[in-house]
Amino acid sequence: MKVSVIGTGYVGLVTGTIFAELGHDALCIDSDGRKIDALEAGRIPIYEPGLDALIALNRKAGKLRFGRSIGEAMKHGQVVFICVGTPPLPSGAPDLSAIDAVSREIAKHLTEYRVIVEKSTVPVQTGEKVRVAIAKYAKAGAEFDVVSNPEFLREGSAVQDALNPDRVVVGAESDRARALMLELYEPFRNRTILTDIKSAELIKHASNSFLALKISFINAVANICELSGADVTQVARGMGLDSRIGAAFLNAGIGYGGSCFPKDVDAFVDISSRLGYDFHLLREVQRINQDQRDRFLKKIEAELWVVRGKKIGVWGLSFKPNTDDIRESPAIRICAALRDAGARVSAYDPKGAERAKEVLAGIEFADSAMAAVEGADCLAVCTEWDEFRKADMDKVKAAMAHPTVIDGRNIWDPAEMEKKGFTYRSVGRGAAGGPA
Numbered sequence: 001m002k003v004s005v006i007g008t009g010y011v012g013l014v015t016g017t018i019f020a021e022l023g024h025d026a027l028c029i030d031s032d033g034r035k036i037d038a039l040e041a042g043r044i045p046i047y048e049p050g051l052d053a054l055i056a057l058n059r060k061a062g063k064l065r066f067g068r069s070i071g072e073a074m075k076h077g078q079v080v081f082i083c084v085g086t087p088p089l090p091s092g093a094p095d096l097s098a099i100d101a102v103s104r105e106i107a108k109h110l111t112e113y114r115v116i117v118e119k120s121t122v123p124v125q126t127g128e129k130v131r132v133a134i135a136k137y138a139k140a141g142a143e144f145d146v147v148s149n150p151e152f153l154r155e156g157s158a159v160q161d162a163l164n165p166d167r168v169v170v171g172a173e174s175d176r177a178r179a180l181m182l183e184l185y186e187p188f189r190n191r192t193i194l195t196d197i198k199s200a201e202l203i204k205h206a207s208n209s210f211l212a213l214k215i216s217f218i219n220a221v222a223n224i225c226e227l228s229g230a231d232v233t234q235v236a237r238g239m240g241l242d243s244r245i246g247a248a249f250l251n252a253g254i255g256y257g258g259s260c261f262p263k264d265v266d267a268f269v270d271i272s273s274r275l276g277y278d279f280h281l282l283r284e285v286q287r288i289n290q291d292q293r294d295r296f297l298k299k300i301e302a303e304l305w306v307v308r309g310k311k312i313g314v315w316g317l318s319f320k321p322n323t324d325d326i327r328e329s330p331a332i333r334i335c336a337a338l339r340d341a342g343a344r345v346s347a348y349d350p351k352g353a354e355r356a357k358e359v360l361a362g363i364e365f366a367d368s369a370m371a372a373v374e375g376a377d378c379l380a381v382c383t384e385w386d387e388f389r390k391a392d393m394d395k396v397k398a399a400m401a402h403p404t405v406i407d408g409r410n411i412w413d414p415a416e417m418e419k420k421g422f423t424y425r426s427v428g429r430g431a432a433g434g435p436a
């Protein structure tokens with residue numbers, strides 16, 4: 001089937017590639033010409049494990065192409081996916097201007113029946129707004145359907161997630177659109193759920209908000225562990241073995257970040273309030289999340305006493321491992337706060353440094369994990385990359401001016417770290433988690 005994707009970012013590029021891999025004829029377009037130039041030259045503008053090989057394979061097979069205009073996308077695909085960004089506005093509401101711009105452009109090029117799919121994450125009732133916008137700007141009688149097909153992939157394992165989804169949600173309200181969507185997702189037929197458009201939109205916001213809630217919940221429990229002397233990793237294990245609860249998203253740390261959870265929780269709170277419901281629960285989820293970073297900074301201060309003038313090595317800048325995405329990463333805020341407090345920050349990330357350089361001035365970017373800790377008074381761990389778990393901590397200790405580790409991701413065993421001679425603080429693990 002011919003498929004077009006508008007917006008070739010983290011979601012659009014993976015989506016187009018996966019459709020090609022499933023045997024469809026995919027065209028991905030983007031208004032950012034540099035991105036398309038790079039892709040056409042065989043360079044992948046994002047880091048996502050396994051994606052480069054899959055793109056190369058499908059381009060070679062002639063199943064994946066790139067383009068620059070919505071006109072091309074409309075001409076090519078029977079089904080046209082909107083995968084543009086919906087970043088947060090200062091109010092917490094998502095900025096839907098790219099969705100609006102794309103809808104109007106789609107309307108201009110609507111010459112035969114098309115299924116227009118919202119894959120971008122949008123508030124409930126956006127599908128109706130997209131439908132009205134297209135109808136308003138299209139020629140009278142133009143035929144189209146709007147469908148909601150939210151994306152659940154996780155950066156860092158996006159290819160695997162997209163090739164093996166837990167579920168495919170299709171919110172559609174005409175048989176014609178439903179049939180095309182089912183054909184497109186044929187390999188996942190037994191995992192596809194059909195809903196109305198509004199319910200599909202809500203499934204996405206409710207799912208991400210629930211996962212964020214789980215993270216804030218375990219972080220709140222971690223704080224009780226620190227105050228009581230319990231160990232949050234043991235508590236989480238005991239909770240997670242209950243099949244009604246599940247073990248995922250019960251890792252205490254410095255809070256969630258990324259381009260989805262913070263913005264989606266904000267957007268869900270915002271749309272709920274516009275609809276007349278105050279989602280107190282989610283506002284508390286956000287508050288706990290922010291608090292978690294402040295607690296981490298306080299742990300660093302408690303160990304260093306005065307931060308000004310000290311060298312702090314920071315491991316991890318991306319919001320989670322296996323991605324170069326630093327959007328809303330707690331690490332970025334932590335680096336900025338330490339810099340503002342007068343620390344000499346030396347940060348290292350295996351993939352996220354280039355993007356971090358664009359938003360973080362006044363800190364050093366080290367070439368390696370070891371370089372970041374050379375002569376450091378403290379090591380702050382913000383992202384749980386495997387490379388850090390495997391680091392030779394004896395060498396790290398020898399390189400540091402003072403062997404103090406503040407671990408925001410609980411990647412080492414407190415007893416072993418103390419045995420090696422580190423002053424070690426982590427999150428929610430009794431004395432090792434608590435304030436000095």
Ligand SMILES: NC(=O)c1ccc[n+]([C@@H]2O[C@H](COP(=O)([O-])OP(=O)(O)OC[C@H]3O[C@@H](n4cnc5c(N)ncnc54)[C@H](O)[C@@H]3O)[C@@H](O)[C@H]2O)c1
Nearest residue numbers: 007008009010011030031032084085086098120121151155
């Ligand atoms: N990143 C994720 O893990 C993830 C997961 C699920 C859902 N989502 C949702 O998917 C959407 C896209 O997220 P992303 O992370 O891929 O964003 P992104 O910023 O990486 O990509 C968006 C792309 O859209 C392009 N674009 C913007 N306006 C355009 C226009 N008028 N015409 C053509 N292209 C245009 C941009 O140049 C950019 O390349 C968002 O709504 C996000 O919430 C993201």
